[in-house]
Amino acid sequence: MSPSEKNKRLGRGLSALLGETQEESFESSETGTTGSDRPRGVTEISIDLIQPNPDQPRKTMVEAELAALAESIAEKGVVQPILVRPVESGTRYEIVAGERRWRAAQRARLHEIPALVRELTDRETLEIGIVENVQRADLNPIEEAQSYRQLIDRFGHTQEDVAQAVAKSRSHIANMMRLLNLPDGIQSYVAEGQLSAGHARAIATAPNAEQLAEEIIARGLSVREAERLAKGVTAPEKKSAGKSSGDAGEKDADTRALEADIASRLGLSVDIRHGAKGGEIRVHYQTLEQLDDVCRRLSNGSV
Template structure:
C-alpha cells in the first residue's frame, strides 16, 4: 500500500512551470525533491504515448547498479492512471523505472502531478530534449514539436530549458537539410558544426560525402562550402543562385516568430532585396497586421 509523505502541490501551466519538474536522469539534482509517496513498483507503468522508444542497455545496467547501491534518489514524476484506479502513469522518469526493475527494487519515490494528456506529451518531449545522448536532429525535432504543437517561441524555450536562443535556432536550421545529411547527423558521421556549414548549399549532399570521406574539420568544411566540391556540377543557365546560410536562418526565425512562411530574396553583393510573407487565412492576415502596427 502506498505510504503518504506529503500533500501534492499544484503547478502553473507555463513552460517554465512544467520544466521545473523535469530533471535529467543522468544528472539528478544535488538536493532531490521530497517525494509525495513511496509506492510498490508494480503500481507504476510507462506512458503508452512516450515518444522515446529505445533505451541503451549498457546505460540502464550502469544506472541499475547505482540504484541497487543507493536506491532511486530522484523521484519519478507521475499522474494517476486514467485507465486503472490505484496505479500511476509515468510522466518523466521511465529510464529510472526500468533500471529499478533490473535492480529488483520493490518501491519507488514519486511526485504526483495533475497533468492532462497534452501536458504529459509536452513534458515527455521536454524530457527527451534533456537527454545527454540525444543527436542534433532529434533535439531539433523536439524544439520544432514544442513550437508547432504548443506554440512556444524560441525565447520561451531558451529561458525554460536553460539553453541559449542561438543554440536552439542553429539546431532548428538543421531540419532544412536533405534527408541524407540528417541521417549522417543521427549516426554521428557529421557533427552539427559540419552540417551548419552546408545549410542552403545546392550541392550539400555531395559536400557532406566529401567531408566524411576526407575527414575534414568544421573549419575545413566551411572553406569547402565556399569554393564547392572537388567535382563541380555544370552551372545551368538561368538557375537560381542558392541562398546563403544566414539568409536561410533569418527566414526560419521569422517564419517561427510569425508562424507564417517567410521568403527572403536578397541579391548577392547588393544592399536591397525582397521579403514575402505568406498567410493561409484572413485571421492570419489580421494577426500580421496587428503585429506590424504594434497593437
C-alpha cells in the same frame, strides 16, 4: 495567459515539482518526525504498473549508459524518484520523466521504484518531458530540434518562450530547428552521432549535401573543413594582409545563421565580425527612421 505565466508553466521541470517535497524531507529528517528517507509524496510503485510515454521526446538510449545505470541501481537503489501520472482510471501510471531509470531498474531486477505521482494533462506531460530532457542534455540534436518544433507547432509557444524555458538562446533554438530542413539521410547521421549539428549546418545549403555528408564522415573532417568542402575549396586559403577571421569568406555556419536571425528581427542587414580578441556587430541602415527604430528597440529591450 500572459507571456510570463506561460513561460513559468513551460519551464516547470521535474526539479521544480520535486523541490517542495525535497525540502520537507530534509526538515523531517532533521526533527526526526518521519521514519522514511523518501520525500513526502513519493511512493513505491510496482514496476509492472508503470508504462512509458508514447510521446517521450527521447527515442534512443545509449546501451552502455543504460547498463551502467542498471549496475548503479543494483548497488545503491534508485536515488531520484521518477515522475508519473495516473492513467486508466488510476489503475496504471505513465512516465512523465525518468524512463531511463525505470528501464534500468527493470534490468537491476527491482520490483518497485520510487515515484512522485502528479495529475498532469497531455500538454503538461509533453512539455515537462521535453524541458527536462533538454536541460539534462539527454537528447541528440535531431530529437532536440523535433522537441522544439512540437512545443511551437502543437502548443503555440514562440521561440522566445522555448528559449527561456530550456535556458538556451533564441538563436540556438532557431539553429537547431533548421536541422529539420535537412534531407532524412543527413538527419539520420546527426541522430546517430556520425555528424555534429555544426557539420550538418555547414553543408545544409549545398546541392549535393548527402554526398558531402558521406565524404565528411569517411575523411573525419572538422566543421571548418566541412565548410570549405561545401564551398568547393580543397585547401585553406591564405588570409590577405589585414583580413580578419570575421570576414564573410571565413564565417562559419553558426555565425551566418545568427546574422540571419538578428536581421529578421530588425529588418536590416547585419554583419558579425569575430576575431581572436573579440568582434563587432554592424547593423546597416539607409534612413534615419530605420536608425530611430533600432534605438527604440534597444531602449525597450525588444531586439
